[in-house]
Amino acid sequence: MSNLNDTLEKRALLEAVNLALHRAMQEDENVVVLGEDVGVNGGVFRATLGLRDRFGFKRVIDTPLAETMIAGLAVGMAAQGLKPVMEIQFLGFIYAAMEHLVSHASRIRCRTRGRLSCPMVLRSPMGAGIRAPEHHSESTEALFAHIPGLRVVIPSSPARAYGLLLSAIDDPDPVIFLEPTRLYRMNPQPIIDDGRRLPLDTCFTLREGSDITLISWGASVHETLQAARMLEERGVSAEVIDVASIKPLDLDTLEASVRKTGRCVIVHEAPRSCGVGAEIAASLYERALLDLQAPIQRVTAPDIPPPLYRLEQLYIPSPEDVLAACELVLNYA
Template sequence: MKHSVCLLEAVNLALASEMRRDEEIVLLGEDIGVNGGVFRATANLRDEFGLKRVMDTPLAESMIAGLSIGMASQGLKPVAEIQFMGFIFPALEQIICHAARMRNRTRGRLTCPMVIRAPFGGGIHAPEHHSESTEALLAHIPGLKVVIPSSPARAYGLLLAAIRDPDPVLFLEPKRIYRSQQQEILDNGEALPLGSCFTLREGSDITLISWGAMITETLAAAEHFQNKGVNCEVIDVASISPLDMTTILASVKKTGRVVIVHEAPRNAGIGAEIAATIAERALLDLQAPIARVTGYDTVMPYFRLENHYLPNTQDIIDSINETLEFA
């Protein structure tokens, strides 16, 4: 059956679909049951699956992560929600020291099939702890997969894959685009591959690399140049750990020019890792320096300055022009 859904509804659809298929899946988090979560991503799921499978927890992120690890090690498949990415820090000890190391520590005897969902990023006029983009911190941890959907279809398929994965997955949902677009999705239970990029536009003149909410502005910039006869290839990274450099390098070899876009701070961001790998493995294919369009190395400001912090379409256009003009 096809559904016309936004990204938020696609998350709900994937959760419901997988919970019907697999009785070992349980949801837990703050206000996810009775209220359906702060953004209503889990709305109506408690009514269908009951309080034993959709559990409200105290405001205790470390406990949520620790309980999920215990469940996962004993045969359940927990999907935990952290209300905002900026609240995840109390849970990092559990995630980094235990969830990420379970397979290695037990030499494969135990795995940790758990998902932690968290809305992240700016753009909704929220305070700084509700607007952070610290995905690079999580991607640095061996044993964790970090996935960021950029559309309803990818949210549905990637969340199914994350739930089915035998190891822990951080599933970061760009809340700025939770309700910004509708897509027709066939609820057929087909997962998308983790650890793979998606080429959203084929092009021959320049490669644009982004993920999450910034895909919207990146595609708008590509459309601007299409009208000027410049063909931009747009790559949605989707999985920042593991990182699919094979797809990226193939595109760079074809175009010779690269602009990387992310809203997270510039310093030590995922864009820097992508740029470094391109420089190591495809330097002779480049016709211009690699450009980055990013957020600033500062705390996300309050809403009056939020739009000054977030990269916009014009910022990307300016960077593309500079890259194309390099001789």
């Protein structure tokens, strides 16, 4: 396998998304892509580059700058048998689309007693780290995780972006697919364009360990893995889990890890209050309280809007922040 990987072209997360979109549109003529600048320009980050040339303007649709209209159009398309993949240019622009996501996309299956479903995917870049204004740098995944009927998926590597996006497009219900902009061009890896899907609603154990469990998702997986390597240099064995699908949560995998290590730190870039980390912590306390040897710690961004880029690195949780939380947990008495 190592020899095969050496010969494969390495692709970054952004390229993996593009590859998955090409694959899905090739496999299923009902898959359509829509959003602002997705056609002629290939998207604000070029995630949809080449799609219009290959599949035509009827399947790759440039829309006006109107997120409300984009979401409403996607819901209508999905209800009538298409599989729309809509792009919102930045997560901070999504609020105008919330009416359709909350009141319609998430409820169609229940409202029609299963007669209709809503097989749509909303793609959006998320998170800080690219020196953009605050509306371009938000991590508000908890808003969508709170809505019954919505799946929320956040890949942290090119391979997971490819496999999870294909599964999201296959899903008969709406999926919010959030792509960390900070990872778009970071850490390319070999990818085989074979259409292999990865399971939704499943955590991925990236590193086995026995002393402490580090739980993260999205861009913060990068800092979490760095912290795990720093712990290893100190003789501490850290297990690292990428949640990947934050709604529904794969609590069985998380519980099994925490029961094994007895210690847990949760890391996410979103603000602390009412974040997904709090939900994970509460669930682990309910399931594995007597196996915990220390209180669970959370490492998060502060409860403020993302700052201007000069302060960005103070806002994003760092490996040192993760390490400090680990030391609290490991030294708890």
